[in-house]
Amino acid sequence: MDEIEIPSYFLCPISLEIMKDPVTLSTGITYDRESIEKWLFSQNNNTCPVTKQVVMDSELIPNIILRRFIQSEALSILYNLHLSGSGLKSLLQNNIELIQSLTSVMQSGSYDSRVYAVMFLKSMFEVADPNQPISLRPEFFHELVDILNDQISRKVSKATLKVLIKVCPWEKNRIKAVEAGAVPLLIDLLLDSSDKRASELMLMALNLLCKCAEGRAELLNHSAGLAIVSKKILRVSSTANESGIRILHSISKFSATPGVLQEMLQIGAVAKLCLVLEVLEVFDRGSKTKERAREILKLHARAWRNSSCIPAPLLASYPS
Template sequence: MEESSEDGVNSTRPTDEVLSILYNLQLSEAGLQNLLGKNSDFVECLTQFMQRGTYESRAYGALLLKSLMEVADPMQLIGLKPQLFIEAIQILQDQISYQASKAILQLLINVCPWGRNRVKAVEAGGVPILIDLLLNSTEKRACEMILTVLEMMCGCAEGRAKLLGHAAGLAVVSKKILRVSQVASERAVRILLAVSKFCATPSVLQEMLQLGVVSKLCLVLQVDCSSKIKERATEVLKLHARAWKNSPCIPTNLLSSYPA
């Protein structure tokens, strides 16, 4: 996205230069707070700049937004506009750069606990994008961050509905258990616990059986992993023992570890 000058030579858009300069200034925490405090609509303007920017300037914008959200006060976090989440999710979808994606994931981790931000992130299309990223992600830290954000989004009914509405939602979350790290496993099991508590329709329970989710939870009880993960896996299995315990979908060697 470049503009042509009068002599026909391509020139960088002024807004792109602004984002690059702002990021490269590497403002201190006090400087970032001052930027937010003196310009109440700065985040909104920054979001608008990013929507029209080049890939490079959008990446700078993502890094700058992450830094700003780390110093924002609670009222500023609660008052974030839906458009910020739309642009953040779009950056994840466009896969501009690893650093930009990581910045957006960290931004979402920082802001989703506040107010209705997790709902805003879900409404911006966050859940299916995160699931698609998780399907293609093999890097440990990226998987951990994606699952952390996904768990936050599944803390609301809208997020859980989107997870279940994605053909690969339950399967990819279950697949990451015991394959990435203790952190990733804990986040994934917590997502399954939320689904089991609040979305346990007969069809969902049957899907969890057929996809091997229940078998994976039984496996968790047999292997060496943290007590927290085992406790949550046990809770899920106990919640629906009547529907699952005697199912032929669970291999015999795993069925033996089904909690009483």
């Protein structure tokens, strides 16, 4: 690999190391905070290292514009290096501070740096060991939710959804994502989504979040939660069908109050389950999705079987 030349504006004039926290002196020269503080306070110098002018005012002013620019450029370089899977896995396993830094960039970085932060996170988590739990801070999930809400671009939104899916098999992360407001946002985005892959990813994320009681409660508290999940089944793809049925299965098995069961009838979710049995009996007889739909209908047969809300042609599909 060719050696990468570090742009001069990355470097502190004193140490020639990459600046982490650029600050500007009263002389107008920018340094890395750690280096200039050591020069002025630890080494008792009173001049600007570059201009040699006496520093009358030792206040260090954060150079926010340069910091964001450096972050954006550095992330661009890192992302475009196209590190190997083993290299990315090593970064993830041995440098939790990197994730915290990327979280900070997502929070306060420029447009470009937020984009590169998400894309780089996606690359790292795609190669993460699925058997190794990854515990993340609450602010990580708040930033993912904010980026999804901002709708920067379809590519960035899909990358953000993939990150969310990769980190939510673990219950602690699921709860943090729910507390960050992921469930109602995903439902709102799903309501407006006409993109097949985006809809699949949103349903996959919702399925993971509905594995915890907090996630199911959030979905049921949303006026369109059950309705949009039911609507997407048989309208998007087999992947979406699987996730949608899994969500309804979690609700039916663990959160099925009389009110919830009645709502599922009224919005057509029960009829949709009967239709799934009818359609998949023809096109995918051994489908696990079909078997989950059958299990849901059997589970609440007493409440649903004789309901007038199920269209007569679909009653024949109701499992005995």
